Amino acid sequence: MEVLTTEQKIINAANKIFSLKGFAATKTREIAEEAGINLALLNYYFGSKENLFKIVVKEKFKMLIEVMAPILSDTTIPLRDKVESITNNYTQLLLENEELPIFVLNEWSVNKEMFAEITLNARKIAQPVIENQLKESGLELSVADFITNILGLIMFPFVAKQLIISSGLIKEEEFITFVTERKDKIIAWILK
Amino acid sequence: MEVLTTEQKIINAANKIFSLKGFAATKTREIAEEAGINLALLNYYFGSKENLFKIVVKEKFKMLIEVMAPILSDTTIPLRDKVESITNNYTQLLLENEELPIFVLNEWSVNKEMFAEITLNARKIAQPVIENQLKESGLELSVADFITNILGLIMFPFVAKQLIISSGLIKEEEFITFVTERKDKIIAWILK
DNA sequence: GTCTATATTGTGATAGAC
DNA sequence: GTCTATCACAATATAGAC
Numbered sequence: 001m002e003v004l005t006t007e008q009k010i011i012n013a014a015n016k017i018f019s020l021k022g023f024a025a026t027k028t029r030e031i032a033e034e035a036g037i038n039l040a041l042l043n044y045y046f047g048s049k050e051n052l053f054k055i056v057v058k059e060k061f062k063m064l065i066e067v068m069a070p071i072l073s074d075t076t077i078p079l080r081d082k083v084e085s086i087t088n089n090y091t092q093l094l095l096e097n098e099e100l101p102i103f104v105l106n107e108w109s110v111n112k113e114m115f116a117e118i119t120l121n122a123r124k125i126a127q128p129v130i131e132n133q134l135k136e137s138g139l140e141l142s143v144a145d146f147i148t149n150i151l152g153l154i155m156f157p158f159v160a161k162q163l164i165i166s167s168g169l170i171k172e173e174e175f176i177t178f179v180t181e182r183k184d185k186i187i188a189w190i191l192k
Numbered sequence: 193m194e195v196l197t198t199e200q201k202i203i204n205a206a207n208k209i210f211s212l213k214g215f216a217a218t219k220t221r222e223i224a225e226e227a228g229i230n231l232a233l234l235n236y237y238f239g240s241k242e243n244l245f246k247i248v249v250k251e252k253f254k255m256l257i258e259v260m261a262p263i264l265s266d267t268t269i270p271l272r273d274k275v276e277s278i279t280n281n282y283t284q285l286l287l288e289n290e291e292l293p294i295f296v297l298n299e300w301s302v303n304k305e306m307f308a309e310i311t312l313n314a315r316k317i318a319q320p321v322i323e324n325q326l327k328e329s330g331l332e333l334s335v336a337d338f339i340t341n342i343l344g345l346i347m348f349p350f351v352a353k354q355l356i357i358s359s360g361l362i363k364e365e366e367f368i369t370f371v372t373e374r375k376d377k378i379i380a381w382i383l384k
Numbered sequence: 385g386t387c388t389a390t391a392t393t394g395t396g397a398t399a400g401a402c
Numbered sequence: 403g404t405c406t407a408t409c410a411c412a413a414t415a416t417a418g419a420c
Contacts, residue, residue: 006385022302024217028414038387043415045385099301106298108354109291110214123359144361144370145377152348157340159351162300167315169336178336185337189381198403220396230405235397237403 007045009035014056019099023053023107060097060104065122067093072126079133080191083150087186090154091179101155139192146190153186199237201227206248211291215245215299252289252296257314259285264318271325272383275342279378282346283371293347331384338382345378 004012013035017026028049032039046052067089071082094100130143141149157164157179164170170178196204205227209218220241224231238244259281263274286292322335333341349356349371356362362370 022214022216024214025302041386049414102298102301105351105355106294109294110212110217112354123361144356145374147361148349148352148356149345149381151352152344153341156344156348159297160343162304163297164336164340169315169339182337189341233404241396
């Protein structure tokens with residue numbers, strides 16, 4: 001039985017509510033209630049709703065980046081294996097955090113200023129490595145297209161989940177099977 | 193010089209602000225100001241912020257669906273041509289409404305209840321047609337994967353635009369070229 | 385560190401004159 | 403149909419006791 005600090009309880013609750021509702025629709029009272037703490041403590045620890053939000057978003061964002069960056073920039077991993085492990089890792093991560101991609105992408109587009117400070121030197125390290133590997137494997141694909149296609153094929157089902165389900169293309173209870181079975185196919189689609 | 197009715201001015205302003213900020217972050221006063229009308233008129237014409245939002249979202253949503261549905265369900269168009277015209281039409285639509293996909297997909301996932309009434313019999317009509325054409329063309333692809341892949345490959349660059357740009361994968365001013373050049377590639381990727 | 389109570393400002397909505 | 407003025411309350415934030 002783990003004992004959480006008040007600070008951690010607030011972070012956990014904020015994580016949940018912000019992800020579910022977005023920044024503007026989330027009330028600090030709701031976070032306090034979810035965390036089982038007094039509203040005043042939220043401001044005592046984090047100063048403001050906006051500051052708490054930034055912390056949560058950065059954490060979520062880090063989750064997304066950390067799946068890709070180290071794998072992509074590793075020169076010893078063959079391209080095929082990179083696609084495979086990114087696909088597997090992301091699918092797993094997203095199944096455990098279904099609201100993660102739409103939350104991050106939306107808040108990013110609505111709230112550009114907040115993300116200005118988050119920079120990606122990850123890309124700078126990975127780009128030449130991938131460029132090389134794409135050339136070697138004979139795939140006529142730019143790095144931008146390669147990344148966009150992998151992420152798009154993996155993440156889009158989660159981003160568009162409600163659309164896919166209410167259209168009846170697949171049923172709610174089939175969703176896990178749907179994205180799980182896509183994993184192997186994605187590797188084939190990307191690598192032709 | 194076109195003269196707009198007050199009602200239309202409000203719709204246009206609401207379209208713009210809601211798309212930019214989402215439902216919760218949008219203030220009715222801001223819509224009124226953007227429309228150049230009095231705040232009270234917003235409620236006079238539309239009753240409530242929520243009702244106005246529903247109208248806007250349904251309109252946006254219709255834009256997205258109308259691009260696909262008639263093409264997909266047409267039995268006389270070969271699969272190859274369907275992919276081509278959907279790719280072209282969507283890319284054009286999204287270039288003119290860059291915020292459209294993230295807005296619709298996010299509001300849909302955050303605000304499921306609001307969309308409950310919007311049903312898709314479009315899918316019911318298109319599904320058997322596409323299923324048949326996929327089989328005939330020898331592509332081992334389910335309808336769900338086919339739709340998900342087309343939409344993902346076309347829409348994801350717009351959904352993840354901020355991520356792609358701040359990573360430095362492509363520059364802001366290269367974005368139009370990037371998605372335009374993807375059009376031809378997408379046809380090849382989908383049809384193997 | 386944690387609480388109660390309250391200050392202060394938003395913000396959606398409406399009453400009622402014109 | 404359109405405006406001004408205002409209500410009613412929701413929500414962030416803080417002061418100050420314990």
